Amino acid sequence: xxxxxxxxxxxxxxxxxxxxxxxxxxxxxxxxxxxxxxxxxxxxxxxxxxxxxxxxxxxxxxxxxxxxxxxxxxxxxxxxxxxxxxxxxxxxxxxxxxxxxxxxxxxxxxxxxxxxxxxxxxxxxxxxxxxxxxxxxxxxxxxxxxxxxxxxxxxxxxxxxxxxxxxxxxxxxxxxxxxxxxxxxxxxxxxxxxxxxxxxxxxxxxxxxxxxxxxxxxxxxxxxxxxxxxxxxxxxxxxxxxxxxxxxxxxxxxxxxxxxxxxxxxxxxxxxxxxxxxxxxxxxxxxxxxxxxxxx
Numbered sequence: 001x002x003x004x005x006x007x008x009x010x011x012x013x014x015x016x017x018x019x020x021x022x023x024x025x026x027x028x029x030x031x032x033x034x035x036x037x038x039x040x041x042x043x044x045x046x047x048x049x050x051x052x053x054x055x056x057x058x059x060x061x062x063x064x065x066x067x068x069x070x071x072x073x074x075x076x077x078x079x080x081x082x083x084x085x086x087x088x089x090x091x092x093x094x095x096x097x098x099x100x101x102x103x104x105x106x107x108x109x110x111x112x113x114x115x116x117x118x119x120x121x122x123x124x125x126x127x128x129x130x131x132x133x134x135x136x137x138x139x140x141x142x143x144x145x146x147x148x149x150x151x152x153x154x155x156x157x158x159x160x161x162x163x164x165x166x167x168x169x170x171x172x173x174x175x176x177x178x179x180x181x182x183x184x185x186x187x188x189x190x191x192x193x194x195x196x197x198x199x200x201x202x203x204x205x206x207x208x209x210x211x212x213x214x215x216x217x218x219x220x221x222x223x224x225x226x227x228x229x230x231x232x233x234x235x236x237x238x239x240x241x242x243x244x245x246x247x248x249x250x251x252x253x254x255x256x257x258x259x260x261x262x263x264x265x266x267x268x269x270x271x272x273x274x275x276x277x278x279x280x281x282x283x284x285x286x287x288x289x290x291x292x293x294x295x296x
Contacts, residue, residue, distance in 0.1 A: 002035070003096050003229075004056065010269040012186070014102040015040050015248075017136045017137060017138070017175045018070045018090065020132055020133070020135070020136035020138075021090050021091060021094075021132075021133050022090070022094060022137045022156075023132055024128075024129045024131070024132030024133035024134075024136065024140075025090075025094050025095045025098060025129065025132065025133060025140070026098050026129070026141065027125055027128055027132065028125070028126055028129030028130060029095055029098045029099040029102055029129075030102055030125060031121070031122045031125025031126045031129065032047055032099060032102075032121075032122070033099060033103050034102075034106065034111055034121070034125075034127065035111070035112075035118040035119075035121050035122035035125070035187075036118075036122050036126075037105075037246070037259050038108070038109070038110045038111075038118075038178075039110070039112075039113070039115050039187075040120040041115065041118060041119060041122060041181065041184055041185060041188055042173040042174075042177050042180060042182065042185035042188075043122075043126075043168060043170075043180055043185060043188050043189065043192075044139050044143070044165070044166030044167075044169045044170055044185075044189050045142060045144075045165075045166065045169065046065055046068055046069065046141075046142030046143045047061070047065065048066070048169035048170065048172075048173060048214065049064070049068065049143070049169055049172075050062075050064040050065045051171055052169070052172045052174055055173075056176075058232070060100075061098035061099070061103070062096045062097075062099045062103060063096075065095065065142070066093070066096035066097075068142060069092040069093070069095065069096060069142050070092060070093075072092070072142055072143070072144075072146070073085065073088055073089065073092040073141060073145075074143040075146075075149060076088055076091075076141075076145045076148070076149070079149045079152060079153070080145075080148060080149065080152065084139075084148075085142045087137060087139050087267070088138065088139040088140075088141040088144075088145070090138065091133060091138060091139060091140045091141040091142075092141035092142070092243070095140065095141070097186075099267075106171040115159035115181075115184050116184070117181070118230075119184045119187050119188050119190065119191065121141055122188055122191075122192075123187070123188050123190075123191025123194075123195060124191065124195050126188075126195075127191065127192035127193065127194065127195025127196040127198075127199060128195055128196075128199050130192065130196050130199070131195065131196045131198070131199020131200050133198065134196070134199075134200060135199065135200060141168075143165055143169075144162075145164065146161070146165060147161040147162045159255075166189055170182065170185050170186065170189065173185065182232050184225060189275070202280035204255060205250065206251050206252065206254070206277070206278050206280075207252055207254055207257045207275055207277055207278070208250075208251050208275070208276050208277070208278050209248075209249070209250050209251075209252065209257070209260060209261070209264075209273060209274070209275055210247055210248070210249050210251070210273065210274040211247065211248040211249075211250075211264055211272070211274065212236060212245070212247050212273075213245075213248070213264070213267075213268040213270070213271035213272065214245065214268065215267050215268040215271070216233065216245060216246045216247070217246075217249050217269050218268075219248050219263075219264055219267050219271070220233060220248050221247070221266065222264075222267060223250050223260070223263065223264075224261055226251075226263060227252065227256065227259070227260060227263065229250050229252055229256075229260075230250065231248050231249065231250045232248075232249045232250070233246040233247070233248060233249075234246060234247045235246050235247075235248060246281075251278065252283050255275075257275065261273060261275075279285050286295040
C-alpha cells in the first residue's frame, strides 16, 4: 500500500469516527430534549446535574452543561493527558450546542404524556447514543471524566465511582421531585446502562470453536482454505486415555458457525467440539485486515 493510500485511509477512518461521535451525541441530546425535559424525568450524569442547577439556580440546562463540560475537559487534559482530551473535545462542545438547538426547535412539544413510555424511549436513545460515541473510541465527556481521574489517582474502579456519582445526582434531584419521578429516574439510569452495554456488544458476537480430533491437521487446513479463517494448534492430552494430540482453535462470525461445524463433522464425525461466544476479538481478520503470505 502506497503512502498516499495509507493517508487517504487514515483520513477516511478519522472522518467516519467523527461522524459517529456527532451522531451519538445528537441521538443522546434528542432523547433528552424529546423525553427527559418535557416529562420532568430525572437522570444521572451531566444532564442530571444540569437539571439540579436549572431548578435551584435558574441556569439554563445547555449553558450549565457547556460550562461543566469545559471544566471537566480541562480537568481531563491536566490529569489524563492530551490523548484523552482529543477523544472528548468534540463531545464536550458539541453536545450542549445540539441540545440547545433541539430545545429551541422542540419547545413545549410533548410526544407523549406517559412517563413510563418516555422513560423507556429516553433510556434507549441515551444509552444508544453513548454506545455509539464510546464505540468510536471517544468519550461523552462531562461526568465520565471524574471517575477516570479517581481511577488514575486513587485506583477506584470506574464503574463503582460512576454509579456512586449517578446516585448522588439522583439524590440531589430527589429533593425537588416526587417519589414517582425518583423511581422513574432509577429506571431511566438502569435502562440507558443496559442499552449502553448492548450497544457496545453489538456486532461483536464472534464464536470461538475448539476442536479435539485425530484429524486435527486436516481440520485446521480445511478451516484455513474453505473458511478463510486462521487457526491455532494447542498441544493436548486426553484425561482418560492419556493420548497426546492437538486441539484446533479458531474464531468465526456467528453466521459462519453452522458452516464451520458441518465442515469439521464432514472430516471427522467423532470430533469433540466446544463452542463459546466471545465479546471481542482483535487482530488479523477482525480489527486488522487479513494478510496472506508464505508460511514460515
